[in-house]
Amino acid sequence: QVQLQQWGAGLLKPSETLSLTCAVYGESFSGYYWSWIRQPPGEGLEWIGEINDSGRTDYNPSLKSRVTLSVDTSKNQFSLKLSSVTAADTAVYYCTSHVGHDGDSTWGQGTLVTVSS
Amino acid sequence: DIQMTQSPSSLSASVGDRVTITCRASQSISRHLNWYQQKPGKAPNLLIYAASSLQSGVPSRFSGSGSGTDFTLTISSLQPEDFATYFCQQSYSTPRTFGQGTKLEIK
Helix, strand or coil, X not given: CCEEEEEECCEECCCXXXXXXEEEECCCCCCCEEEEEEECCCCCCEEXXXXXXXXXXXXXXXXXXXXXXXXXXXXXXXXXXXXXXXXXXXXXXXXXXXXXXXXXXXECCCEEEEECC | CCCEEEECCEEEECCCCCEEEEEEECCCCCCCEEEEEXXXXXXXXXXXXXXXXXXXXXXXXXXXXXXXXXXXXXXXCCCHHHCCEEEEEECCCCCCEECCCEEEEEC
């Protein structure tokens, strides 16, 4: 059974780069899609993008110019970078996993990232 | 992007009630529709995938139906632990998009 544990800086200033990493435990890295989803406080869920074990990426067009996803298969980890953050990027960020068209069956614990000057 | 519209946005019900939440897609998504439950301060939990398949470990009082553009989540007999927020999500195409959520509260 897949387990995800995530970490990264929780407080950023405007224009800085958000950086989060998610470690995968209990399952092979291959055969899955590894995603990031965020949720502003009190709001709904927004899909940021996904990456597979071979490094193929797919980004939300609304964030594409600022997002980079990467994988480190040797460490069973994947990462999110979001550049030029503003207050609008304040949210809980989750890493997730899914297979094919299935739902996101495993979620990390979430990281609250606050952007404030 | 495919737009997902949930209704109602909030719902008051009692323990033992049968509850239905609906989700409509802006275009056909076949059966690529998932339902999540989220409790305060926690990550969402997958309940139903592919419109009607029950995720492992989820109680059988949860069920899903629909195809194309119209979908429903039904809780057959509400339990105290079911009071939470529910989201639908389409996984037909990227970007995966979510409904705005339905907050289920105790009457």
